[in-house]
Amino acid sequence: MIRGVRGAITVNENSETEIVAATERLLKIMIDENRIEPDGVASVFISVTEDITAAFPAKALRLFAGWExxxxxxxxxIPVPGxxxxxxxxxLHVxxxxxxxxxxxxxxxEAVRLRPDLNAGKL
Known part of the structure; x- marks a missing residue:
């Protein structure tokens, strides 16, 4: 069965270094916590808010061996006000x-605000 594994993180500034580092940190935890192997992944969708334009966060996934x-x-x-x-x-579709x-x-x-119900007692 294919399951969706969700994650989110915020950055302090719109810079390539911060975008890639934050995405790498998030992906590593998602992969480790769910024991995900690249051969078991169908696809990955990554979205950003409209204020993130300095880099493609997908660049971070290419830093992981076996994910090429x-x-x-x-x-x-979607730029929803507020x-x-x-x-x-x-x-991750795994x-x-x-x-x-x-x-x-x-x-x-700051992304813990998106789903506090799923974050209780974690990390």
Whole structure:
């Protein structure tokens, strides 16, 4: 069965260094917490808020050994007034035998506000 593994993180500034480093940190935790192997990943969607333009966050995934053939797409979030700024969101589509409630979704920095119900007692 294919499951979605969600994650999000915010950055303090719109710089390539910070965007790639934050995305790498988020992906590492998502991958480790859910014991994800690249061969079990169908695709990865990464979205950014409209204030992130200095780099493609997908660049971070290419820093992981074995992930060079995993399809990745970056896109822009809908600019809803009052929504969280400088936010990178990730959706991994993975083959998993885990139940929905066994998936560990990761929200870091200011992004914990997006899903506090899923973040209670984590990290």
């Amino acid at each position: 053939y995993v399809p990745v797409m970056c896109m822009r979030e 929504s969280l700024e400088k936010c990178i969101r990730v959706m 083959n998993s035998s885990s139940r929905q409630d066994e998936i560990s979704h990761i929200y870091l920095e």
